[in-house]
Amino acid sequence: MSARKTLAIMTAAAALIAGPVLSAHAATAPAGQQTAYATTAPAGQQSTYAGQTRAAGLSEGQTAELQRQVDSFLAEDPQARQISANRLATAGGTVTLAVPGRSETRDLASPETALACGDGHLCITDGRGRNYDFYRCGYYDFDGIGDGTFNNNQTPGTRARFYNSDGSERWSNVAKSTGTASWTPVFHIRPC
Numbered sequence: 772m773s774a775r776k777t778l779a780i781m782t783a784a785a786a787l788i789a790g791p792v793l794s795a796h797a798a799t800a801p802a803g804q805q806t807a808y809a810t811t812a813p814a815g816q817q818s819t820y821a822g823q824t825r826a827a828g829l830s831e832g833q834t835a836e837l838q839r840q841v842d843s844f845l846a847e848d849p850q851a852r853q854i855s856a857n858r859l860a861t862a863g864g865t866v867t868l869a870v871p872g873r874s875e876t877r878d879l880a881s882p883e884t885a886l887a888c889g890d891g892h893l894c895i896t897d898g899r900g901r902n903y904d905f906y907r908c909g910y911y912d913f914d915g916i917g918d919g920t921f922n923n924n925q926t927p928g929t930r931a932r933f934y935n936s937d938g939s940e941r942w943s944n945v946a947k948s949t950g951t952a953s954w955t956p957v958f959h960i961r962p963c
Contacts, residue, residue, distance in 0.1 A: 823856040823879040833871040840868050847914065855880035863911040863962065864892070869900030876900045888922040893931050893946075893962040895921045897954045905962040915954030922949045925963055934959035 824834040834856075841853055844866065851859045856879040857868045867886060869876045876896070877886060886902050888894035895903040898917015905911070913933075923931050925946035932943045936958040944950070 820853070820856040820879075823882075827856075827870065827879050827882055829870065829872075836871045837868065844868070848912070861911070863907050863909055863960075864903070864905045867902040867904070876902050888924045890924060891926060892924050893921070893960075894924065895919060895952075895954070895960075905960065908961075908963040910959060910961045913954070913957055913960045915957060917955060918951065918953050920949065920951050923947060929963045931963065932961040933957045934961070 821834075824837065829837065837857055841857070841859065844859055845851055845853065848859075848861060851861045851866070854860050854865070857870055857876075858878045858880065859866045859868075867876055867878050870879065875885075877884070886894075886904075888904065889906065891906060893905040895905075895915060897903070897915035897919040901915065903913070903915065921931075921944065923929070923944050923946040925931070927947055929946040930943050931946070933941045933952075935941050935956065938959065941957060942952075
């Protein structure tokens with residue numbers, strides 16, 4: 772086998788192996804047309820998300836950092852799906868990621884509307900500014916970091932439970948109430 776043929780086979784094999792794990796930032800587009808959403812969302816959503824970041828005044832660097840955060844979240848939770856430039860649907864509800872350089876977390880799909888904790892929801896903000904909105908009962912992995920807040924806005928008397936890495940209950944809270952917590956040691960949540 773010639774060296775050229777061997778190189779072609781090796782290149783093709785490497786592309787097949789690396790293809791599924793390439794991030795959106797490794798995708799190539801014509802000069803001036805690069806988008807952070809090239810491999811993470813269908814074409815229609817790509818332009819929608821890019822429009823959301825432009826409307827919010829994000830720089831290319833901020834947009835790229837935000838998409839890196841989205842990609843990282845998606846890698847950790849393969850069931851999650853991106854529904855706006857900085858919001859993801861999860862098994863338990865939604866997660867809205869903080870926008871780089873912004874002090875208040877808002878969904879870039881409707882940035883004029885402050886995030887609110889709906890009736891029947893358990894909402895958490897962690898030390899990174901991520902807003903978790905749980906509105907489905909179940910047992911969910913949780914990756915909150917640092918100190919933050921919670922709003923247990925569920926039906927009065929509903930108990931939200933927070934668990935250690937080994938599955939033992941760390942603490943619980945009865946609705947309706949709000950408070951502060953350290954999220955770093957919480958690994959799982961049962962909102963109701």
